[in-house]
Amino acid sequence: MTEEEIIALWQEQVAGEITDEDQEKLNQALEAHPEYAVELQNLKKTWNLFQEIETPEPSPRMDEKFEDFLSSQRAKRPVPPHFWDALIAAIQGGWRVGISSLIIGVLVGWWFIPAENESSDLQYLSEEVAELKEMMMLTLIQQPQAQERIKAVNMAGELPKADIDVINALITTLNQDKNLNVRLAALESLIKYDESPKVRSALIDALEIQESPLILVAIADALVQFQEKGSIEALEKKRDEISSGILKDKLASTIQKIRQS
């Protein structure tokens, strides 16, 4: 392997883009060339130091300026607002009004659609409704008010099938939202997607991240419900880490239940 190839693989490794096969090749190359191994180890320290440099948040002025700009662009449009635009505006202004109008629209449409096209058109409408709900959910989940974010995660739980964007948004909320109630609501919505391996593995990973006893108990109950044997190791690790006696007992009984399931 040439020096350039080793560098390319190392760059992939530090950026987290390397495949298992290439990782093996890199390991072999570094064993054969220990001088590169030392140099790359040193460079990795510099690479890692980057993440210590924080980027500040922009001031609220930036969002306000963008809002002004977007409003001016809206005002420029000569045509009356499109149906979807009006609906999105309704979502942003008052999502209850938006969703109520949509449901009324679907029901009226259903009533008037000829019988032979009924099932296919209804399916099309249902898909449209699901997509709009998903769009609303992803918009609301970014709102600064915890109440709006709770609405968003509850809405996610009502979606007919698990979309990867929705699941990712829920997992991020579970692990990063500052508000405990929002995190709990995100967990409840995630539990509904129990057949998704991504959700199961996210719950196992969350054991390590979460510190709130309420969340940990809820995750433990979900893992018992899923009969997720792959979670035993993470549960044991968490049980050994925590000092609270009640929580320790709860995790021990969870492990036992999963083993027996």
Place this chain on the structure above:
Amino acid sequence: MHLLEDHSLMLKIRQGDVEKLDLLYRRYSRRLFGFFFRMTNEGATSEDLVQNVFVRILKYKHTYKDDGDFEVWIFQLARNVFKDHYRKNKRYAFRESMEPYEQNLGVVSNKQQELERQEELENLKNALDKLSEEKRELITLVRYEKMKYSAVAQIFGVSESAIKVRVHRIIKELRACYLGMDAESDLMSKSLKKE
């Protein structure tokens, strides 16, 4: 096509649906702010440059292709916005106060550790400032924006392997510069002790 993908949102904007710009702003404004902040070290300027990018999205929406990659396209616009700004202002004549932005950074409790960490980071930041604009852009996109090498290669119009080699050389350059500074500051501290 998925209704919520950046690409499909951008295609809607191209057709005149400006409302979709709001969702793209929510997704990209912080990343763009980070990119410009790394390039200028100026918070208020970075905010203005983010705004310029979104103005340009509407201005040049017709150039967005049916098979375009939105992330690559928006960062190409961002690079051009920065180049124009740099041309107009040459190198920055003054530095604005960073106080309002620094207040938004996290607080670390242990004072001694914080001082050492700040010193290391300051050396690295100074080393980054000494890089050429293009090198700084490259390292910002790869390291801070965490863009894939393939996407960065498209932005710079070179091969993926060339990008990897360039990034590697920049890290080496930074390390050499950073260690040089470190040694310098050590020497300074020793000479101060003698005095």
